[in-house]
Amino acid sequence: MSELLLVTADRAILPSGQSGATSILADDGLIIAVGAPNDVAQDPRAAIAHRVDWSRRAVVPGTVNTHNHSFQSLLRGIGDDLPFLEWRDKALYRYSPRLSAEDMATAALFAFGEMLLHGVTTVCDFYYLNAQGNDHASATIEAARRLGIRMVMARCFYDWDGAPAAYRETIPQAVAHYESLHKRYRDKARHLVTVQPAPHSQHGATPAMIEAGAGCARDAGEPWHIHLAEESYQVDQSLARFGKRPLHAVSELDVDMSNMIAVHGCWFDAGERALLADRGGALAYCPGSNMFLGDGVTDIVDLVGRGVRIGLGTDGGCSNNRVSVFDEMRAAALLQKVHRTNGQAIDAETCFALGTRTAGEVLRIPVGQIAPGQRCDLVALDLDDPSLWPVQALEKNVVYALSSRAITDVVVDGQEVVTARRLTNVPLDEVQARVAELTRDWRRE
Ligand SMILES: [Zn+2]
Numbered sequence: 001m002s003e004l005l006l007v008t009a010d011r012a013i014l015p016s017g018q019s020g021a022t023s024i025l026a027d028d029g030l031i032i033a034v035g036a037p038n039d040v041a042q043d044p045r046a047a048i049a050h051r052v053d054w055s056r057r058a059v060v061p062g063t064v065n066t067h068n069h070s071f072q073s074l075l076r077g078i079g080d081d082l083p084f085l086e087w088r089d090k091a092l093y094r095y096s097p098r099l100s101a102e103d104m105a106t107a108a109l110f111a112f113g114e115m116l117l118h119g120v121t122t123v124c125d126f127y128y129l130n131a132q133g134n135d136h137a138s139a140t141i142e143a144a145r146r147l148g149i150r151m152v153m154a155r156c157f158y159d160w161d162g163a164p165a166a167y168r169e170t171i172p173q174a175v176a177h178y179e180s181l182h183k184r185y186r187d188k189a190r191h192l193v194t195v196q197p198a199p200h201s202q203h204g205a206t207p208a209m210i211e212a213g214a215g216c217a218r219d220a221g222e223p224w225h226i227h228l229a230e231e232s233y234q235v236d237q238s239l240a241r242f243g244k245r246p247l248h249a250v251s252e253l254d255v256d257m258s259n260m261i262a263v264h265g266c267w268f269d270a271g272e273r274a275l276l277a278d279r280g281g282a283l284a285y286c287p288g289s290n291m292f293l294g295d296g297v298t299d300i301v302d303l304v305g306r307g308v309r310i311g312l313g314t315d316g317g318c319s320n321n322r323v324s325v326f327d328e329m330r331a332a333a334l335l336q337k338v339h340r341t342n343g344q345a346i347d348a349e350t351c352f353a354l355g356t357r358t359a360g361e362v363l364r365i366p367v368g369q370i371a372p373g374q375r376c377d378l379v380a381l382d383l384d385d386p387s388l389w390p391v392q393a394l395e396k397n398v399v400y401a402l403s404s405r406a407i408t409d410v411v412v413d414g415q416e417v418v419t420a421r422r423l424t425n426v427p428l429d430e431v432q433a434r435v436a437e438l439t440r441d442w443r444r445e
Pocket residue numbers: 067068069126227263315316
């Protein structure tokens with residue numbers, strides 16, 4: 001017997017542009033009807049559906065976080081404001097190699113639990129603490145399942161010998177582990193867990209390792225992720241090692257760029273942006289993290305104009321340090337406007353799409369819009385919260401003015417995972433106690 005859900009709210013952000021009272025009918029987590037409450041009520045399935053009443057609330061699509069490192073939430077505040085190499089050695093390399101599978105679950109409950117409370121319904125975790133196995137990645141996936149958040153496990157391919165041993169694998173190890181994890185969690189029906197390959201970067205993965213990751217993506221029919229051109233010195237390194245700028249160097253490898261998701265791309269020049277568009281590659285864009293670390297400004301206005309698919313990401317909890325895609329919508333808009341000294345450089349509607357619809361397209365999962373055929377991932381916003389007034393400008397206000405205080409309820413795949421501002425499936429007290437215990441002796445010094 002299928003599970004029917006009927007959600008009704010006073011306002012909505014819909015692809016049709018309609019924004020009045022709306023009902024959404026879902027069958028086993030799939031949206032099957034959207035419309036005015038009286039129209040949807042005509043559907044005989046609506047009569048027997050479980051009803052969720054979001055009156056005095058607006059329903060918007062769940063947000064999609066295309067780039068994160070969940071374990072980094074544990075390091076929040078520990079290495080802030082340090083030069084990158086000091087942050088890496090004193091925080092990242094000092095604490096991350098000691099984490100166990102259970103600690104990874106704690107990190108994921110913390111990062112993903114906080115994200116759910118901020119309206120993130122899909123998170124992509126770019127995951128490089130694999131310790132030559134899948135125990136850590138599996139513990140992270142199980143934590144996501146427990147919370148009820150939708151997850152993409154971007155399993156890393158990493159072989160740079162300057163990093164801690166816990167990050168590194170041989171090419172055969174990385175390929176075998178990717179394939180077994182992908183097989184174990186394959187979920188093409190509900191897309192609640194998706195496993196995608198992620199060769200770390202030009203500095204974290206050799207060209208052969210990058211090709212291995214892209215090859216696994218081709219075999220699995222999934223996109224692949226890679227950090228590129230985040231900081232300017234990485235362009236210099238690529239020129240020195242390969243005689244080409246980062247994207248040009250990658251394009252010379254045996255890889256398919258049409259299913260590539262480049263992460264950051266702050267220093268892509270016009271030639272690289274044209275190449276990305278030409279090959280049909282996508283971008284995960286993390287404006288909050290790029291500002292926090294002083295990386296640079298990706299030219300999103302140009303890339304959107306060229307038709308490149310772009311999704312927003314929060315990046316790790318110690319390089320932002322927030323976990324809200326709504327915040328990234330605002331950050332993206334403001335950063336592009338100031339970079340071009342032009343208040344019309346990009347608009348709220350475009351930035352809203354970057355955090356919802358096009359982010360779903362980047363990850364190739366049917367999420368990000370409230371429409372039939374999409375998975376039922378929804379967020380309720382409290383219309384009595386002053387950050388959304390006046391409500392007739394709802395979409396502008398969601399991007400530019402929304403307070404996270406207004407986020408009251410979250411549905412993922414037709415299941416209520418946040419109700420009345422509380423996680424439904426995992427007590428926040430438990431997460432708090434686990435984080436406090438794990439990080440008790442961690443110091444900023
Ligand atoms: Zn990253």
